[in-house]
């Protein structure tokens with residue numbers, strides 16, 4: 651008996667499909683000797699495809715009418731949120747000055763926390779008890795950058811980049827820097843500023859303003875001074891404080 655063999659190209663004996671293998675009808679076309687069954691995509695697949703086409707149309711309409719934010723809009727909104735958070739973070743920083751630190755002096759809880767911070771990040775360079783090593787000694791009254799609480803806090807915050815003293819302001823929280831300053835005070839070298847906080851800050855500013863010692867070249871300008879006069883320029887104090895206390899600009903809601 652004859653097979654139900656089907657070949658649309660009677661000359662080609664090689665590629666022949668047998669209808670008996672499946673219920674599906676063999677389509678009556680033939681591409682270079684290749685035949686195929688009528689095997690449609692499943693309905694769910696077809697409808698998924700239709701849905702994507704419908705959604706593409708809907709998407710164009712929604713994005714053009716503003717129901718879906720465009721890329722630039724989401725980006726601008728994201729940036730605005732970042733700025734808002736940054737301003738909020740900056741506004742929450744307190745203004746740490748000599749009086750503030752002096753008021754906390756001796757707070758056992760803060761000192762204990764400061765000790766933990768010191769042993770974690772400072773001890774490698776400044777040694778136990780502030781004896782000094784890679785970093786300057788912190789336990790005597792010889793200070794390079796001023797030895798008041800405010801000076802120590804300030805140097806801890808901004809560091810001395812040229813001298814391998816890291817700036818900890820971005821690493822430690824404000825509280826941790828306050829606490830480590832109070833802990834350093836227990837080493838015994840901290841200086842109490844003579845009156846108010848003006849001279850201490852002025853000395854600090856003077857040290858910062860001094861040009862780096864190069865070891866050669868003529869010293870000093872026309873004044874002939876060495877720039878270390880702690881009375882110099884009381885204004886710098888105000889300027890510095892104003893700088894730090896300046897509230898961040900509010901992002902206005904226009905536009």
Ligand code: HEC
Nearest residue numbers: 771772775784785786793794795796802806810813814815
């Ligand atoms: C990588 C080493 C290193 C680490 C870590 C380090 N310091 Fe320093 N620190 C230095 C060096 C070096 C100096 C000296 C800077 C100079 O010569 O001007 C210094 C100076 C200081 C001074 C100024 C001393 C003075 O005589 O005026 C203070 C205050 C200070 N460090 C506090 C800290 C605190 C607090 C920590 C931990 C939070 C810390 N340092 C961690 C290297 C370090």
